[in-house]
Amino acid sequence: MELAAKYNAAEVEDKWYAYWLAHKFFHSEPNEKDPYTIVIPPPNVTGILHMGHVLNNTLNDVLIRNARMHGKNACWVPGTDHASIATESKVVAKLKAMGISKEDIGREEFLRHAWEWKEEHGGIILQQLRKLGCSCDWDRTRFTMEPALSEAVINTFVYFYKKGWIYKGVRMVNWDPEALTAVSDDEVVHKDTQSHFYHLKYFISDGQGNPTDKYLVIATTRPETIMADAAICVNPKDERHFWLKGKKVLIPLINREIPVIEDDYVEMDFGTGCLKVTPAHDVHDYEIGLRHNLPVLEIIDDHGRLNEKAHILVGEDRFVARKKIVKMLEEAGNLLKVEDYTSPVGYSERTNAVIEPKLSAQWFLRMDTLAKVALETVKSGRTKFIPERYVNTYRHWMENAHDWCISRQLWWGQRIPAYYLPNGQFVVEATPEAALEAAQAICPDIKAEDLHQDEDVLDTWFSSWLWPISVFDPEMPGHPDHKPNKDLSYYYPTSDLVTGPDIIFFWVARMIMAGEEFMGREPFSNVYFTGIVRDKIGRKMSKTLGNSPNPLDLIETYGADAVRIGMLLCSSAGNDIFYDEAQIKQGAAFCNKIWNSYRLVKGFSVDPSVAQTPAAAAAIRWFDAKLSETVALVEDHYRKFRISDALMAIYKLFWDDYCAWFLEAIKPAFGQPVDPETYRATLGFFEALLKLIHPVMPFITEELWQNMEERQEGETIMYAAAPTVKPYAAGTLVDFELAEEAVNGVRGIRNQKNIGPKETLELKVKGAFPASVIPVIEKMGNVSMETVDGFGDAQGVGFMVRTYEMFVALSGLVNVEEEIAKLEKDLAYQQKFLSGVRGKLANERFVANAPAAVIENERKKEADSLSKIESLESQLKVLRNS
RNA sequence: GGGCGAUUAGCUCAGUUGGUUCAGAGCACCUGCCUUACAAGCAGGGGGUCGACGGUUCGAAUCCGCCAUCGCCCACCA
Numbered sequence: 001m002e003l004a005a006k007y008n009a010a011e012v013e014d015k016w017y018a019y020w021l022a023h024k025f026f027h028s029e030p031n032e033k034d035p036y037t038i039v040i041p042p043p044n045v046t047g048i049l050h051m052g053h054v055l056n057n058t059l060n061d062v063l064i065r066n067a068r069m070h071g072k073n074a075c076w077v078p079g080t081d082h083a084s085i086a087t088e089s090k091v092v093a094k095l096k097a098m099g100i101s102k103e104d105i106g107r108e109e110f111l112r113h114a115w116e117w118k119e120e121h122g123g124i125i126l127q128q129l130r131k132l133g134c135s136c137d138w139d140r141t142r143f144t145m146e147p148a149l150s151e152a153v154i155n156t157f158v159y160f161y162k163k164g165w166i167y168k169g170v171r172m173v174n175w176d177p178e179a180l181t182a183v184s185d186d187e188v189v190h191k192d193t194q195s196h197f198y199h200l201k202y203f204i205s206d207g208q209g210n211p212t213d214k215y216l217v218i219a220t221t222r223p224e225t226i227m228a229d230a231a232i233c234v235n236p237k238d239e240r241h242f243w244l245k246g247k248k249v250l251i252p253l254i255n256r257e258i259p260v261i262e263d264d265y266v267e268m269d270f271g272t273g274c275l276k277v278t279p280a281h282d283v284h285d286y287e288i289g290l291r292h293n294l295p296v297l298e299i300i301d302d303h304g305r306l307n308e309k310a311h312i313l314v315g316e317d318r319f320v321a322r323k324k325i326v327k328m329l330e331e332a333g334n335l336l337k338v339e340d341y342t343s344p345v346g347y348s349e350r351t352n353a354v355i356e357p358k359l360s361a362q363w364f365l366r367m368d369t370l371a372k373v374a375l376e377t378v379k380s381g382r383t384k385f386i387p388e389r390y391v392n393t394y395r396h397w398m399e400n401a402h403d404w405c406i407s408r409q410l411w412w413g414q415r416i417p418a419y420y421l422p423n424g425q426f427v428v429e430a431t432p433e434a435a436l437e438a439a440q441a442i443c444p445d446i447k448a449e450d451l452h453q454d455e456d457v458l459d460t461w462f463s464s465w466l467w468p469i470s471v472f473d474p475e476m477p478g479h480p481d482h483k484p485n486k487d488l489s490y491y492y493p494t495s496d497l498v499t500g501p502d503i504i505f506f507w508v509a510r511m512i513m514a515g516e517e518f519m520g521r522e523p524f525s526n527v528y529f530t531g532i533v534r535d536k537i538g539r540k541m542s543k544t545l546g547n548s549p550n551p552l553d554l555i556e557t558y559g560a561d562a563v564r565i566g567m568l569l570c571s572s573a574g575n576d577i578f579y580d581e582a583q584i585k586q587g588a589a590f591c592n593k594i595w596n597s598y599r600l601v602k603g604f605s606v607d608p609s610v611a612q613t614p615a616a617a618a619a620i621r622w623f624d625a626k627l628s629e630t631v632a633l634v635e636d637h638y639r640k641f642r643i644s645d646a647l648m649a650i651y652k653l654f655w656d657d658y659c660a661w662f663l664e665a666i667k668p669a670f671g672q673p674v675d676p677e678t679y680r681a682t683l684g685f686f687e688a689l690l691k692l693i694h695p696v697m698p699f700i701t702e703e704l705w706q707n708m709e710e711r712q713e714g715e716t717i718m719y720a721a722a723p724t725v726k727p728y729a730a731g732t733l734v735d736f737e738l739a740e741e742a743v744n745g746v747r748g749i750r751n752q753k754n755i756g757p758k759e760t761l762e763l764k765v766k767g768a769f770p771a772s773v774i775p776v777i778e779k780m781g782n783v784s785m786e787t788v789d790g791f792g793d794a795q796g797v798g799f800m801v802r803t804y805e806m807f808v809a810l811s812g813l814v815n816v817e818e819e820i821a822k823l824e825k826d827l828a829y830q831q832k833f834l835s836g837v838r839g840k841l842a843n844e845r846f847v848a849n850a851p852a853a854v855i856e857n858e859r860k861k862e863a864d865s866l867s868k869i870e871s872l873e874s875q876l877k878v879l880r881n882s
Numbered sequence: 883g884g885g886c887g888a889u890u891a892g893c894u895c896a897g898u899u900g901g902u903u904c905a906g907a908g909c910a911c912c913u914g915c916c917u918u919a920c921a922a923g924c925a926g927g928g929g930g931u932c933g934a935c936g937g938u939u940c941g942a943a944u945c946c947g948c949c950a951u952c953g954c955c956c957a958c959c960a
Contacts, residue, residue, distance in 0.1 A: 005920080190957075197960090220960060233960095270959050277960095284958050344957080357958095392886055393955060400956080501954085536893085538953095569908075570894055576953085578894065586909070589922040596920035603919070645896075648908065663919085670918055744926085751926045757917065833903075846940040854901045854941090861903070 003602065003707075007595035009559020009588075013699045017130060020702075025718050026135045028075035030490035036067035036074045037494040039468050040136065041507070042144060045080035046087055046121040049128035051533040051541055051579055052500065054551045055571060058564045059498045059530065061134045062643060065695035067495070068135075069722040075491055076135060077471045078126060079142035082118075084413035084460045085179055085350045091117050091412070107411050107455075114412050128552060133560045133698045135718070140471065144463040145414070148474035153414045153463045154430050155478020156514075157406075161428040165366040166406075168418070168426075172283045173405055175358035176348040177304030181409040182362055184459060185402055186505050188346040188355050197341035198223045198326060199272065201334045202232060202249040205257050211250055216241070216260075217336055219271035221343060222281070223329060224321040226251055227310040229258055230285075230294035231277040236262040238273050252334040253325070254311050261292050283357050296359060304356055318356070363407040363416060363456070370513040371401040377512050383522040386641045390501060390529055397505050404510075406459045413457030420452045430478070465510035468494050468523040477518050484519070494524045501529040528641050531576035538578060554584060561697035562587035568647050568696060590651060591700050594693075597659050598704050600667075601682055607673035615775040616678040619665035622736035622773075623685055625728035626657050632725045634692065650693050658689060661740065665776050683708065688723040731770075739773035739780070741801045746781035746808060749797050753813050757782060764788045766805040766871075783808070791875075795882065798823075798875045803864055805871045820879050827872045834865040 020026060028035075038060055043053060060076060068074040091114045092102055102110045122143075129136065142149060160166040173182040199219050203211035218232060229251050234241040244260045251258060265288055266275045279289030280298040289296060299310035304318045312328075313321045329335040346355035375398040377383050378391055385391050407416060419435040420426045427438040432448065439446045463470075466477045473488035484492070493515070499508065508527055515523030533541055541548035554563050566584030571577050630653045637646035666682060668674045674682075687708060694701040694717050705717040746763060755761070763783040774785050791798070796809040797819060840846050841858055 003919095006922080218960080222960085265959090267959055275960055282958085282960075284960080287958090343960090387887095389886065396885070396956065504955095575888095575895080580894085580909090582909070583894090585922075589920095592920065592922050596923085598919085600919035640898095642896090645907095648896095651908085659920090660924085667919095747925060748927090751914070754914085757915090757925080840940080843940055849940055850901070857902055864903090 003595070003599050005596075005599075007559075007591050007700060009561060009591065009699065010556070012703045013131075013133070013555075013560055016699055016702045017133065020135070020716065020718065021138070023714055023716070024139075025716055026076070026137050027139050028073055028137050030486055031073055033071065033073040035491050035495075036064070036072035037077070037491045038064055038075075038496055038498070039077045039471055039494055040079060041497070041499045041503075042079045042081040042142075042464060042467065043125045044083035044086050045118055045123070045125075045143065045145075046083070046090060047080075047125050049125050049132075049551050050548055051551060051567075053125070053129075054132060054563065055530055055533055055567045055577060056498055056500070057129055057132060057134050058567050059528065059571075059643060061132070061564075061698075062568070062695045063496055063498070065135055065698060065718065066638060066722070068718060069691065069694065069720060071721065074135075075137055075140070077140045077142065078129070078134075078136035078138060079140075079467075079471060080123060080126065080144070081460060081464055082143065082145035082413065084408060084410050084457060085181065085183075087114065087118070088410050088412040089179060089351070102411070110411055131552060131555050131560060133564065135698070142467075142471045144460070144467070149463065149466070149470050150414050151430075152466055152470045152474040152477045153458060154417050156462075156466060157414075157417055157458065157478075158428055158430050159478045159480070160365055165369075166363060166428075167366070168361060168363050170359060170361050171364070171405070172286045172357050172359055173362050174346065174348075175302070175356045175360070176351055176353050177302065177356050178351040178353035179348065179410075180302055182358075182360060182405055182407065183348055183350070183355070184405050184461075187349045189349050190344040190346050192342050193345040195221050195341055195343060195345070197221060197271070197339040198329075199336040199338070200226070200252060200276075200329060201336055202252065202274075202276075204244075205248040205250050207248070209250070209255065209257050211255075216244060216249060216274050217272045218274045218276045219339075220276055221341060222278075222322070224306065224313070224318055224325050225278045225281045225299065226276065226325075227254055227256075227306075227312065228278045228280050228297045228299040229256075229276050230279050230289055230297065231258050231261045231292065233261050233263050233266050233275045233277050233288060234273060235264060235266040235268045238266075238268045240273060252329055253332060261288075261294075263288050263291065280359055281357055286357075286359065298359065300356060300358075302358075304353075362405050363418075364403040365406050365462075367401040367403050370517060371398045371509075373516045374398060374509060374512040377516060377522045383512060383524060384526045386526060386528045390504060390527075393501075394504060394509065398509065404459075406462050407454075407456040408459055409455070410457050413460065414463060416454040416456050416458060418454040420454070421446060422450055426454075461506050461510055464507055465514045466518075468492065468511055468515060469518055477514065480518050488519075492519060493522055496526045496528060497524040498528045498530060500532065502532070504529070526641070530571065533577045533579050536578050536580040538576075541579070549579075549581070554581075558584050558588040559591060559699070561591055561699050565590060565647065565696055568644050571644050590655070591697065593655055593659065594690075594697075594700060594704070597654075597663060598686065598707075600663060601686055602707075604668070604679055604682075605673040606676050606679045608676050610673055610675040612675045612677050613666075613775065613779075614772070615779045616666040616675070618736070618739075618772050618776050619662050620678065620681045622732055623657065623662045624681075624726070625732040626653065626736075627685060627688055627723065628725045628728050629733065630657075631692065631723050635725075647696055650689075650696075654689050654693065658685065661736075661780070664780060690717060691720050692723055694718070694720075735770040735773045736776070738770060738801055738804070739776045742777045742804075742806060743781040745799045745801060745806060746777075746783055749799070749808050749810075753797075753810065755813070760784060762786075762809040764791055764807045764809065765801075766790065766807075767803075769804055791878070793878050793882065798871070800868060800871065803867060816879055816882060820876060823872050823876050823879070827869065827876070830865055830869050830872065834862065834869065837861045837865060 064076045201215040204214040277285045279286045279296045429435040473485040535547040565587035634646045690701040761783045763785045791807045798807045
């Protein structure tokens with residue numbers, strides 16, 4: 001097959017992906033080999049691929065392919081998350097566009113639409129991952145809301161309820177007035193927000209509900225909530241407010257009488273020292289209210305509008321009401337002053353609506369024991385975090401974990417299995433039948449239609465925290481007594497998890513909790529936290545900024561291998577990624593380089609009667625060692641999750657060592673054949689390089705590997721054994737490096753003197769230079785080389801390769817003055833260096849304290865420097881005499 | 883307000899327990915080359931007092947203190 005001059009990714013990629021699928025190369029079943037398991041961080045079922053996914057899944061794929069080539073039974077379980085809020089809001093928006101509201105059609109009809117939407121858009125992202133080359137075991141694809149996994153979720157709920165860790169309670173929760181649901185503390189983002197501090201006069205009541213002329217002043221950012229005030233609170237130690245003791249004051253505008261109370265919570269030096277207490281609409285006020293037995297008056301409805309209990313501004317949105325009430329207060333003479341004020345305000349992570357603290361009945365899961373156990377998992381190192389510093393973040397959160405609000409006022413999700421009896425009691429059971437039975441134990445004559453299931457669904461994370469267990473054995477989580485099935489026993493605990501640090505609490509921490517609770521051990525050994533993908537000037541990628549490229553377009557243009565490599569080149573663990581298309585171009589260039597090096601090798605004609613050149617023999621010996629050295633380095637990088645370093649090491653091995661040095665050293669003259677031994681070695685190295693880079697660039701490596709020789713149907717580079725480290729003599733590497741430096745020296749002189757590469761030069765070297773690499777220097781530098789005792793008084797240019805003096809004879813081309821100036825500069829540098837070294841050696845304390853090896857090294861530096869100085873001086877002498 | 887992390891070449895980052903001529907890599911840049919695998923290429927080259935100051939040490943990019951700037955996480959001062 002003739003190879004095109006340029007690599008065409010598009011032609012190659014679909015072909016091999018189809019081949020891999022057809023042969024089920026990604027599929028894993030338990031066997032006698034060691035498992036290597038990854039569960040995918042399940043993307044939202046209706047999501048589409050963005051650059052963050054590309055980074056994350058490329059890393060996952062590199063790890064899984066690398067493990068596979070190292071003889072592990074590699075299993076990467078894919079799947080999607082039902083993402084209750086995100087998906088529900090998309091469906092709501094779609095229905096809204098059709099003029100339908102979710103309340104109009106009711107739960108069942110809404111869910112029908114939602115499933116329809118899921119069928120239509122769901123799993124697009126999984127198709128896109130195929131384009132990227134991900135080697136997921138598609139036969140194992142899971143969905144967090146598929147029947148088996150939903151059952152696991154329900155069973156888990158029942159399990160914790162019966163254990164007494166799930167309770168229903170009326171609590172102040174974070175209410176999202178747009179999504180119309182409670183959200184957990186972790187779904188609230190606090191942002192400093194410009195607002196105002198309104199100083200309001202509350203007049204003292206005369207006891208009959210009439211204002212006197214005395215007043216106190218409170219400062220608030222939320223004047224629209226004054227109608228819900230239950231008291232004014234001052235610090236009991238605050239002398240300024242002693243006169244208020246036992247007084248009652250009137251709420252402005254509505255003139256309702258409220259008491260003045262005392263509580264330590266109030267800071268004396270903040271604001272005016274008087275706090276308005278609004279138990280229904282502020283978390284702390286609620287707690288003060290509990291302590292002082294204050295009434296709770298809710299004046300804001302679920303949509304964030306004032307209700308009739310506010311008496312005024314009824315029906316107005318809270319922010320509109322704020323503006324209007326300020327004006328009313330001003331007109332009524334209650335507004336003393338307005339200050340600019342910046343304070344942290346909670347926003348819903350999902351809708352960006354300002355969170356309204358709201359009192360409501362919600363379901364909670366106790367976190368104390370779960371968090372304690374899961375903290376120990378990480379502290380003990382059974383689960384390692386990379387980078388390690390995330391352990392601190394984790395510890396802090398775990399030590400302060402609040403109970404988890406797991407109910408959501410949504411429909412898309414697993415419905416809470418609590419069933420209410422007509423008398424308000426409830427039972428929690430996995431099925432309606434079991435619930436009926438339990439209910440009948442309370443009220444014998446109750447019938448199925450008398451029971452009413454809780455309207456709420458569970459937080460999405462309440463299903464994804466089971467993911468590393470439930471994808472293998474959905475029976476397990478809710479039934480810890482259940483014996484794990486074959487898959488779960490084999491694949492659990494999984495090996496590595498690659499995810500973003502933004503979901504360390506939502507997901508990672510909770511998977512560890514569930515893993516410990518149900519399996520008695522950690523769900524994964526390592527968690528590798530990636531950074532956030534930003535554009536090249538550091539902005540987060542977002543739809544509104546339009547700075548996020550479509551990964552599929554990039555794959556189309558540059559090929560999946562190039563996109564993968566481009567993402568990895570700049571991704572050290574835990575650092576944000578500054579995405580730049582230039583990196584992908586670099587990846588594409590690398591593909592092309594690999595492609596063309598293969599074209600060269602494949603174009604060689606082999607002649608058994610030709611003898612191997614000494615240069616080729618030396619190059620083979622060297623590259624063999626170089627390969628082993630690099631493989632060891634790469635494996636070390638992989639162990640430490642330094643994926644970009646591993647990639648860079650292979651990149652340089654391929655480009656610099658193999659292409660620039662090895663191939664050039666063994667390359668026969670144009671039109672000449674190569675000997676069989678060299679050819680075999682060259683192809684062997686090429687194959688090793690393909691295998692080494694395959695985890696990162698799966699497509700081009702498969703294409704070339706298949707092309708190298710006749711392969712059987714069903715063979716693949718995916719399962720080829722990774723190159724191993726072989727012992728080698730250290731001198732092999734050093735000798736070749738000397739040759740490289742000599743060649744570089746000659747090339748430098750050519751460049752400087754404008755001598756073309758085709759003109760053969762004479763190179764002399766003083767002393768015992770390793771003979772085996774001399775042919776390499778002669779070939780690569782286009783020189784004829786000889787070892788001499790001295791350079792005599794020939795005209796030319798000298799240079800040093802480590803301690804070897806080299807000399808290129810150049811009659812007539814040498815500018816004597818220039819050479820002298822250059823040598824003098826070198827000499828001055830050497831003398832300064834030498835005096836530095838000697839200073840050190842003359843320092844008694846250095847000699848007394850430094851380790852012997854260090855001192856020995858200083859002595860060697862001194863000797864080397866002396867010999868260099870000697871050489872420079874003798875060269876100068878020759879030049880000055882000429 | 884509390885905590886964590888960062889600051890090294892124009893950019894993105896390495897630099898492992900203080901000591902090999904340790905100040906590095908990739909990209910970018912400059913110069914010269916269309917040399918028969920590759921111009922998505924080849925050869926060569928310039929560029930940083932390692933954020934500031936102070937300290938420990940024979941020796942500091944590396945350890946300590948303080949300051950500055952940036953980023954992230956957590957947090958109920960109305």
